[in-house]
Amino acid sequence: MSATEISAQATQMPATWQNVWRALKRVLREPLGALGFGLVMFVLVSAIGADFFAPFEPNKIDIRAKLQPPSAEHYLGTDQLGRDIYSRVLVGGRIALKVSLVSIGIALVIGLTLGLIAGYGPRWLDNSLMLLFDSVRSFPTVMFALAVVTLFGPSLTTVMIVVIVTQIPIYGRMVRSQTQALRDAEFILAERAMGAGFFRIIAMHILPNVVGPLLILASMDIPFVITIEAGLSFLGMGVRPPTPSWGTILNDGYSYIYNTPWPVIAGGIPVILTTLGFTFLGESLRDVFDPKLRKEI
Amino acid sequence: MKPLLEISDLHVRFRTHSPLSAMMNGIQDPFVDAVNGVSLHIGEGETYGLVGESGSGKTTLARSILGLVQPQQGSIRYAGTELIGMPAAQMKRFRSNVGAMFQDPVGSLSPRMTIGSLLAEPFKIHGLSDRDLGHEATRLLDMVGLNRDFSSRYPHQLSGGQARRVGVARALALNPKLIIADEPTAGLDVSVQGEILNLLGKLQAELGISILVITHNLNVVRHITDRMGIMYFGRVLEQGPTSAIFHQPSHPYTLALLSANPEPDPDAEIDRLELHGEVPSLFNRPGGCEFHPRCPFSDDTCKSAFPDITELDNAHSFRCHHPLQRA
Amino acid sequence: MLEISRLNVEFTTERGVIKALRDVDLEVPRGSIVGVVGESGCGKSTMINSIIGLLAHNAAVRSGSITFEGSDLLQKSQRELRDIRGTRISMVFQDPMTALNPVLSIGAQMTDIQYRDPIGMAQKKQRSIRMLSRVGIPDPETRLENYPHQFSGGMRQRIAIAMALQAEPALLIADEPTTALDATLEVQIIHRLKDLQQSMGCSILFISHHLGVIAELCDFVVVMYGGEVVERGTVRDIFHRPAHPYTIKLLECDPARIAETTRALPTIPGEIPDLVNLPPGCIFADRCDRCIKVCREQIPQTTEFAEHHWARCHLAGSMAET
Numbered sequence: 001m002s003a004t005e006i007s008a009q010a011t012q013m014p015a016t017w018q019n020v021w022r023a024l025k026r027v028l029r030e031p032l033g034a035l036g037f038g039l040v041m042f043v044l045v046s047a048i049g050a051d052f053f054a055p056f057e058p059n060k061i062d063i064r065a066k067l068q069p070p071s072a073e074h075y076l077g078t079d080q081l082g083r084d085i086y087s088r089v090l091v092g093g094r095i096a097l098k099v100s101l102v103s104i105g106i107a108l109v110i111g112l113t114l115g116l117i118a119g120y121g122p123r124w125l126d127n128s129l130m131l132l133f134d135s136v137r138s139f140p141t142v143m144f145a146l147a148v149v150t151l152f153g154p155s156l157t158t159v160m161i162v163v164i165v166t167q168i169p170i171y172g173r174m175v176r177s178q179t180q181a182l183r184d185a186e187f188i189l190a191e192r193a194m195g196a197g198f199f200r201i202i203a204m205h206i207l208p209n210v211v212g213p214l215l216i217l218a219s220m221d222i223p224f225v226i227t228i229e230a231g232l233s234f235l236g237m238g239v240r241p242p243t244p245s246w247g248t249i250l251n252d253g254y255s256y257i258y259n260t261p262w263p264v265i266a267g268g269i270p271v272i273l274t275t276l277g278f279t280f281l282g283e284s285l286r287d288v289f290d291p292k293l294r295k296e297i
Numbered sequence: 298m299k300p301l302l303e304i305s306d307l308h309v310r311f312r313t314h315s316p317l318s319a320m321m322n323g324i325q326d327p328f329v330d331a332v333n334g335v336s337l338h339i340g341e342g343e344t345y346g347l348v349g350e351s352g353s354g355k356t357t358l359a360r361s362i363l364g365l366v367q368p369q370q371g372s373i374r375y376a377g378t379e380l381i382g383m384p385a386a387q388m389k390r391f392r393s394n395v396g397a398m399f400q401d402p403v404g405s406l407s408p409r410m411t412i413g414s415l416l417a418e419p420f421k422i423h424g425l426s427d428r429d430l431g432h433e434a435t436r437l438l439d440m441v442g443l444n445r446d447f448s449s450r451y452p453h454q455l456s457g458g459q460a461r462r463v464g465v466a467r468a469l470a471l472n473p474k475l476i477i478a479d480e481p482t483a484g485l486d487v488s489v490q491g492e493i494l495n496l497l498g499k500l501q502a503e504l505g506i507s508i509l510v511i512t513h514n515l516n517v518v519r520h521i522t523d524r525m526g527i528m529y530f531g532r533v534l535e536q537g538p539t540s541a542i543f544h545q546p547s548h549p550y551t552l553a554l555l556s557a558n559p560e561p562d563p564d565a566e567i568d569r570l571e572l573h574g575e576v577p578s579l580f581n582r583p584g585g586c587e588f589h590p591r592c593p594f595s596d597d598t599c600k601s602a603f604p605d606i607t608e609l610d611n612a613h614s615f616r617c618h619h620p621l622q623r624a
Numbered sequence: 625m626l627e628i629s630r631l632n633v634e635f636t637t638e639r640g641v642i643k644a645l646r647d648v649d650l651e652v653p654r655g656s657i658v659g660v661v662g663e664s665g666c667g668k669s670t671m672i673n674s675i676i677g678l679l680a681h682n683a684a685v686r687s688g689s690i691t692f693e694g695s696d697l698l699q700k701s702q703r704e705l706r707d708i709r710g711t712r713i714s715m716v717f718q719d720p721m722t723a724l725n726p727v728l729s730i731g732a733q734m735t736d737i738q739y740r741d742p743i744g745m746a747q748k749k750q751r752s753i754r755m756l757s758r759v760g761i762p763d764p765e766t767r768l769e770n771y772p773h774q775f776s777g778g779m780r781q782r783i784a785i786a787m788a789l790q791a792e793p794a795l796l797i798a799d800e801p802t803t804a805l806d807a808t809l810e811v812q813i814i815h816r817l818k819d820l821q822q823s824m825g826c827s828i829l830f831i832s833h834h835l836g837v838i839a840e841l842c843d844f845v846v847v848m849y850g851g852e853v854v855e856r857g858t859v860r861d862i863f864h865r866p867a868h869p870y871t872i873k874l875l876e877c878d879p880a881r882i883a884e885t886t887r888a889l890p891t892i893p894g895e896i897p898d899l900v901n902l903p904p905g906c907i908f909a910d911r912c913d914r915c916i917k918v919c920r921e922q923i924p925q926t927t928e929f930a931e932h933h934w935a936r937c938h939l940a941g942s943m944a945e946t
Contacts, residue, residue, distance in 0.1 A: 185404065186399040186400065186401050186404045186405040187404060187405050187406055187407045187408065189360075189365060189399060189405070190397060190399050190405045190406075190407075190464075190467075191407065191418070191422075192363075192365055193363040193364075193365060193392065193395075193397040194392060194397070194418065194419050194422050194467075195388075195389040195392035195393065195422050195423060196418070196422045197389075197422075200422065204407070204410075205407045205410075208409040209408065209409060350806035350807070350808065350809075351777070351806055456664075456895070457664065486663035486664055486833065487663070487833070487835075487874065487877040487878050487879075488663065488873070488874070488877045488891050488892035489663075489891070490877075490879075490889075491877050491879070491889035491890055491891040492891045494889055495887070495888055495889055495891065498887040498888070513806060513807060515807070516878070516879035516880040517879060519879070519885055520879050520882070520885050520886055520887065520889060521887060539885075540885070553808055554807055554808060557807040557808045557810065557811045558807055558836065558880065559810075559811065559814075559834070559836030559837050559839065559840040560836055560839065560840070560880065561835035561836045561838075561839045561863065561875065561878050561880050561881050562839055562863055562881075563839045563840070563859040563860050563863050563864075564860070564864075565839070565840075569811070571811065571812070572808050572812075574762075575776050575778055575779060575809075576776060576778070576806070576809075578776070
């Protein structure tokens with residue numbers, strides 16, 4: 001693209017969409033990036049359209065047809081209560097994505113806000129926020145999860161609270177260090193010299209420069225949250241039956257692994273595919289945006 | 298000439314150790330003096346050049362005028378109004394009188410904003426959004442000689458010279474009376490440097506603004522400034538009319554600085570006052586005159602006492618026990 | 625000793641192929657200092673990177689040769705080039721911190737770069753001390769224990785020079801080594817560099833945009849513009865009898881050469897052409913005030929119109945007389 005073409009495009013499209021489009025083109029050029037993008041799209045579409053794609057009601061019990069192998073009727077077989085595993089995997093995917101997107105979204109907003117305040121605000125506030133972050137992080141995630149489950153009982157909300165609380169310090173710390181690096185940049189000095197206030201500098205000049213890397217980090221955290229959700233549900237501390245979740249599908253199938261491996265395979269493969277998809281996508285996005293790795297003149 | 302900006306006995310100190318660590322390590326004075334008793338004034342429509350090597354305090358001085366650094370002592374008066382200790386709301390209003398340019402042409406523009414929105418920034422900050430900001434942006438681009446298409450570009454798509462023009466446009470957006478330009482031509486090629494300096498000169502002539510230029514490029518100072526000051530270790534060692542200083546420097550450091558400038562002529566005979574040794578560290582300030590360890594003329598007086606200001610005619614002054622002989 | 629002839633380097637990018645260097649000729653005679661001047665985007669850094677074999681991955685040498693001590697560097701393997709770098713060719717950069725490891729003492733770094741030499745630790749240390757005192761570091765024995773951040777900018781650049789010259793290279797490439805330094809230190813460093821060059825007998829390829837420094841230090845000067853060497857010759861020829869219109873303009877623009885103070889400084893109107901879509905004729909035609917018809921149609925040949933004075937201009941030779 002020549003400079004004139006770039007400016008012509010810029011007038012047609014808002015800046016962010018133009019950047020998204022260019023980044024996407026770069027991601028798709030890498031084989032792993034394209035694979036990651038494809039997998040993520042596949043998981044998203046199947047989760048959003050779960051009700052449409054699912055041939056059966058995921059909680060419909062049919063004891064006569066229990067633990068069947070895959071067939072033309074039940075693509076991935078049935079579980080010990082005769083429920084269609086294919087339908088349960090689709091709906092379970094929606095729950096997995098809902099948990100990860102909602103909890104990471106909330107953690108992102110809170111972590112971003114606290115990180116900006118710590119990085120740009122007064123020293124004492126920075127110190128106290130860092131102390132808070134470090135205390136939370138020094139607590140083992142599993143122990144913390146067990147404590148929350150004991151207090152509030154197992155539920156989807158419990159899983160989300162665990163994820164939110166453990167992710168906030170990670171995002172907060174990252175935003176803080178990036179903000180500190182930007183705080184003394186010349187363009188910030190230039191804005192201050194013009195009289196721009198605290199909130200204006202944070203919102204207009206620091207935020208746009210820290211939000212990109214943060215979103216990439218968050219996209220790579222989605223699989224981590226999905227495994228937490230699956231793990232906690234597998235242990236019986238997350239989603240309550242009969243709600244389908246990849247963790248509960250695995251848990252249910254685990255008891256019958258000697259009779260039939262299908263439920264375990266059907267519950268495990270989506271976890272693996274989603275994890276790989278988001279990881280590949282996140283990594284290639286990071287490569288695209290990291291100027292240090294992009295060496296062209 | 299009526300002074301627009303008057304700085305007297307300005308001191309800026311930076312803390313090097315927290316009070317606790319200073320106490321633990323037995324440090325009596327956990328500060329460095331970045332600006333140490335500087336007095337100068339800039340008249341209306343005048344260009345004042347501040348030269349000095351890195352670490353001499355010239356950038357800190359500029360930043361304290363812009364209110365980015367808090368001085369500990371002294372006064373900065375703009376058109377008779379004291380700036381030090383001014384309430385924040387009033388300070389914000391004052392800022393529209395002063396435009397600033399920073400060293401890095403591209404780096405001083407917020408990277409994720411278009412040139413158009415960068416040019417609208419000053420108006421938005423000062424609550425003037427009711428103006429036609431698009432119109433203001435084109436007016437400013439025209440003023441600095443950039444095509445109107447630049448409005449939709451991003452800083453990284455600009456060359457150094459173009460980005461510098463945007464910097465000039467932003468500094469002039471609110472019709473300031475004073476421009477503070479910190480190394481306005483750093484990192485620019487000679488031909489582009491000329492363009493930027495000519496632009497500043499043209500705008501100065503049209504708008505009658507005063508300019509404080511901070512630079513280590515003596516050739517720039519010689520051509521564009523009316524008066525100049527030479528800083529060393531946070532102090533102004535010599536100041537006066539530019540032509541007088543270039544023609545007949547009084548302070549040995551001024552002479553060393555002027556003669557250090559290599560001539561672009563292979564056959565030039567340069568009568569150099571070469572200095573020896575390195576610039577001492579701010580943490581380890583020499584006693585007496587700070588220049589004495591490098592000065593070829595220093596004696597015991599220089600080691601013990603800091604010289605007072607000697608006034609010559611024509612507002613030319615210096616601080617030295619052993620000034621150069623005047624022809 | 626170093627001879628670049630008709631070097632062509634291209635970069636493949638999203639926008640197309642950037643013809644970054646076109647038919648670049650350059651010669652560094654033994655024991656001389658050759659200065660390279662040119663504004664940003666003229667191809668200086670691409671040329672240095674070609675010499676030391678460190679071009680970016682999207683760059684390709686299309687044709688030409690870089691002959692150093694009798695053999696073509698472009699034909700050498702990465703391994704062979706690595707052996708040449710640091711022993712026969714050394715570099716000094718603008719920012720001395722890039723050459724110094726912040727977590728190792730100066731002494732450790734200076735003995736470490738002598739790993740090829742089969743001599744004892746004590747001897748290596750002695751050599752380092754000698755080298756540091758030669759570049760003008762006072763009290764080198766004790767300063768050997770210090771770390772880079774404990775030195776001032778000027779001192780660091782001296783150390784970087786000491787490290788580059790320690791292996792007694794045949795060629796030192798200095799890429800804007802004094803740009804980050806203050807005027808008084810700049811003069812000290814160039815003088816030191818010149819003394820060392822004379823006593824060691826090495827050659828220096830000195831890249832700078834500071835015409836004053838070039839005039840004071842160099843024997844020969846190469847002027848680059850838009851990826852081409854537009855003029856080269858002895859320092860006196862270039863400064864006193866410039867032949868290429870670009871060189872003439874560049875010299876005119878330097879405020880140091882204008883004796884009378886003026887508020888209207890000369891400039892070179894226009895910009896460097898896009899190196900993806902090159903003009904059919906001379907690269908400088910658009911900005912040249914002596915441009916004639918042939919300049920827009922034909923790329924000029926590099927001609928030696930006077931002894932040791934080359935220019936890439938249709939009017940070369942005829943201009944020098946006027």
